[in-house]
Amino acid sequence: MNNLLMLCEGGARHVLDDQWTLIRDIEGELPAGPLILPLARWRQIQEKDTLQDISVDGVWLGPDDDLESLEMWLDVLPLIALDFPSFRDGRGYSQAYLLRTRLGWEGELRAIGDVLRDQLSHMRQCGFTSFAVREDKSSEDALKGLAGMSVLYGRSVIEPRPLFRRR
Amino acid sequence: MYQYDDYDRALVLERVEQFRDQVERYQAGELSEDEFLPLRLQNGLYMQKHAYMLRVAIPYGTLSARQLRTLARIARDYDRGYGHFTTRQNLQYNWIELHQVPEILQHLAEVDMHAIQTSGNCVRNITTEAFAGVAADELMDPRPLAEILRQWSTINPEFLYLPRKFKIAICSAKQDRAAIMMHDIGLYLYADEAGHMRLRVMVGGGLGRTPILSQQIREDLPWEHLLSYVEAVLRVYNRHGRRDNKYKARIKILVKSLGIEAFAAEVEQEWQQIKDGPAQLTEVEYQRVARAFVVPAYQSRSDTELSFGSDLMAFPDFARWVSRNTQAHKVPGYVSVVLSTKPGADTPPGDLTAVQMEAVADWSELFGFGEIRISHEQNLILPDVRKSDLLALWTLACEQGLGVANAGLLTDIIACPGGDFCALANARSLPITAAIQARFNNLDFLHDLGDFSLNISGCMNACGHHHIGNIGILGVDKNGMEWYQITLGGAQGKAAALGKVIGPSFSAEQIPDVIERIVDTFVDYREVDENFIDTFSRIGIEPFKERVYPKHAEAVA
Numbered sequence: 001m002n003n004l005l006m007l008c009e010g011g012a013r014h015v016l017d018d019q020w021t022l023i024r025d026i027e028g029e030l031p032a033g034p035l036i037l038p039l040a041r042w043r044q045i046q047e048k049d050t051l052q053d054i055s056v057d058g059v060w061l062g063p064d065d066d067l068e069s070l071e072m073w074l075d076v077l078p079l080i081a082l083d084f085p086s087f088r089d090g091r092g093y094s095q096a097y098l099l100r101t102r103l104g105w106e107g108e109l110r111a112i113g114d115v116l117r118d119q120l121s122h123m124r125q126c127g128f129t130s131f132a133v134r135e136d137k138s139s140e141d142a143l144k145g146l147a148g149m150s151v152l153y154g155r156s157v158i159e160p161r162p163l164f165r166r167r
Numbered sequence: 168m169y170q171y172d173d174y175d176r177a178l179v180l181e182r183v184e185q186f187r188d189q190v191e192r193y194q195a196g197e198l199s200e201d202e203f204l205p206l207r208l209q210n211g212l213y214m215q216k217h218a219y220m221l222r223v224a225i226p227y228g229t230l231s232a233r234q235l236r237t238l239a240r241i242a243r244d245y246d247r248g249y250g251h252f253t254t255r256q257n258l259q260y261n262w263i264e265l266h267q268v269p270e271i272l273q274h275l276a277e278v279d280m281h282a283i284q285t286s287g288n289c290v291r292n293i294t295t296e297a298f299a300g301v302a303a304d305e306l307m308d309p310r311p312l313a314e315i316l317r318q319w320s321t322i323n324p325e326f327l328y329l330p331r332k333f334k335i336a337i338c339s340a341k342q343d344r345a346a347i348m349m350h351d352i353g354l355y356l357y358a359d360e361a362g363h364m365r366l367r368v369m370v371g372g373g374l375g376r377t378p379i380l381s382q383q384i385r386e387d388l389p390w391e392h393l394l395s396y397v398e399a400v401l402r403v404y405n406r407h408g409r410r411d412n413k414y415k416a417r418i419k420i421l422v423k424s425l426g427i428e429a430f431a432a433e434v435e436q437e438w439q440q441i442k443d444g445p446a447q448l449t450e451v452e453y454q455r456v457a458r459a460f461v462v463p464a465y466q467s468r469s470d471t472e473l474s475f476g477s478d479l480m481a482f483p484d485f486a487r488w489v490s491r492n493t494q495a496h497k498v499p500g501y502v503s504v505v506l507s508t509k510p511g512a513d514t515p516p517g518d519l520t521a522v523q524m525e526a527v528a529d530w531s532e533l534f535g536f537g538e539i540r541i542s543h544e545q546n547l548i549l550p551d552v553r554k555s556d557l558l559a560l561w562t563l564a565c566e567q568g569l570g571v572a573n574a575g576l577l578t579d580i581i582a583c584p585g586g587d588f589c590a591l592a593n594a595r596s597l598p599i600t601a602a603i604q605a606r607f608n609n610l611d612f613l614h615d616l617g618d619f620s621l622n623i624s625g626c627m628n629a630c631g632h633h634h635i636g637n638i639g640i641l642g643v644d645k646n647g648m649e650w651y652q653i654t655l656g657g658a659q660g661k662a663a664a665l666g667k668v669i670g671p672s673f674s675a676e677q678i679p680d681v682i683e684r685i686v687d688t689f690v691d692y693r694e695v696d697e698n699f700i701d702t703f704s705r706i707g708i709e710p711f712k713e714r715v716y717p718k719h720a721e722a723v724a
Contacts, residue, residue: 087202088288090405094325126324149185150178153174154318160445162445162446
């Protein structure tokens with residue numbers, strides 16, 4: 001994917017050589033991997049495969065997809081992406097929270113879809129580690145949105161303690 | 168009142184810079200209209216009919232004299248010399264230029280104020296009742312928990328793009344003056360037998376197109392779990408609330424469709440996972456915040472009450488004002504004063520000029536401890552006034568048009584800005600308000616009628632809370648014409664009720680007559696000193712219908 005930002009060592013960088021190809025279609029031919037497949041499609045392939053140790057392809061979930069059903073696959077997945085069909089649809093934030101804190105996902109968590117500069121800091125706080133910025137926007141520019149505010153009153157995935165426990 | 172520390176100050180200042188940058192990017196075409204929209208809304212900025220409107224947060228309705236003076240200055244320098252106080256205890260400026268907004272926010276930040284999350288699909292300003300901390304009928308002071316909730320909900324990254332707006336109110340008085348049953352979450356704070364703070368949690372209330380009173384989801388939540396419990400409710404709502412239809416997106420619809428038991432079970436399951444985690448409040452944090460709400464240096468009751476007694480005897484108009492516009496205080500010798508923003512037909516409810524704001528700020532220092540409250544009824548409150556100062560205060564208030572003795576009476580109308588300003592409105596509310604106030608301008612008669620609420624909304628979004636007015640008026644659009652539907656029997660408080668529609672709607676010209684007929688019916692059927700709502704509960708809507716729609720008129724309609 002192009003236009004990708006990725007967190008690394010306390011900062012973030014613009015990724016020029018991302019290996020992943022995002023597949024939105026439920027059917028049709030697949031290009032060479034590694035791919036990020038829709039949940040239903042990934043599971044079809046997974047069921048056919050006898051592969052037990054690791055999946056080459058990652059998976060993406062829409063806001064309606066059943067997050068909890070992923071739990072049994074977490075060990076074989078290389079990447080999980082959450083889709084923002086609109087940047088105003090905030091379900092992805094709670095999905096990210098649950099994936100990180102409830103299901104214990106520790107791998108790459110990527111935001112895809114309507115991913116824009118002014119929401120990046122919220123996504124980062126909710127546990128996303130890479131951000132496929134919408135293609136028509138400059139990811140250089142979006143990089144400025146990652147930091148957000150220096151003060152977080154409440155808590156988040158990356159700072160589980162509310163401010164009153166950090167004072 | 169709460170004092171900002173370095174964290175609070177850093178946050179509002181950074182927010183100003185963030186929004187300044189967003190405005191610049193919008194003006195440079197880097198942000199589209201759609202992309203900018205939720206950003207400006209979450210900074211309190213609406214696009215109205217004629218101009219931008221900026222809604223400034225007044226957390227739980229409390230202002231210092233210094234803050235009110237800043238609001239006055241902004242009204243003078245950036246608006247047309249006035250501001251509008253809302254039912255959710257905020258302030259709106261109606262004539263704002265976009266490019267000046269960062270500057271205005273900067274002035275607000277200098278006095279520890281902001282406009283964060285006063286709009287948008289996020290947790291809005293936390294409200295409580297205007298007499299919190301001083302009311303004689305209060306069980307415990309709800310303000311520390313309101314402040315704790317304010318902080319927790321401010322820029323909470325998981326909950327900034329909810330399906331719809333989310334309003335939380337907290338109250339702890341015998342009379343619920345915070346209208347908690349019409350909030351997404353309503354909290355009632357009380358002490359258990361051991362004296363520990365507990366919360367009765369109500370969920371799923373709201374007015375708008377589908378008015379629903381909230382239902383109890385938890386009877387006795389220990390206060391330490393306030394944040395985790397609200398977090399659980401919000402997470403369930405964020406995941407499962409409807410997003411396909413704006414009018415079905417409030418939490419009330421989710422609660423209604425799942426049923427309160429199933430919704431409560433979902434919340435319980437989520438809450439069990441987080442309740443004993445780091446979100447659990449600590450005594451240290453509670454005390455840190457509570458310390459800011461210090462009890463001011465009240466003077467012990469002096470013999471000056473004697474002079475108060477003779478003032479009452481000497482000035483009947485003053486005595487009448489005291490009887491309506493003061494509220495019993497925890498401390499003997501003191502009362503809280505309601506400064507009515509509804510002197511009559513010439514002034515829209517909730518509007519105050521810069522000069523009036525400055526005067527109120529002065530009085531708050533002269534006759535109190537420099538604190539002002541905003542009430543749900545859009546009036547201003549001076550919470551701590553000595554009885555012996557009341558005559559002096561009343562005299563000054565009358566000079567500024569703020570001394571009208573109509574708190575809680577028929578002309579203490581709650582009204583939204585309506586079609587004169589609001590882009591959403593179907594009809595104007597202010598001319599209707601003015602016409603009713605002009606018709607009922609006899610204070611003696613109004614006082615005889617007793618407690619009586621009349622609420623007006625210019626559209627079904629119900630910002631004027633028409634559903635819970637004893638008389639509710641709703642502006643509707645019929646083929647491009649303004650019509651008004653009337654409901655009767657609404658009430659707020661512990662006995663909250665939604666009004667019933669009386670029948671077909673009326674034109675603007677008919678409204679004063681219709682209200683008069685409703686009032687006359689009440690007077691005819693009233694027993695002894697009944698309030699309207701008592702009479703209505705006893706006799707129902709039929710007698711009113713008969714008087715308002717005589718048979719021949721019905722045939723015409």
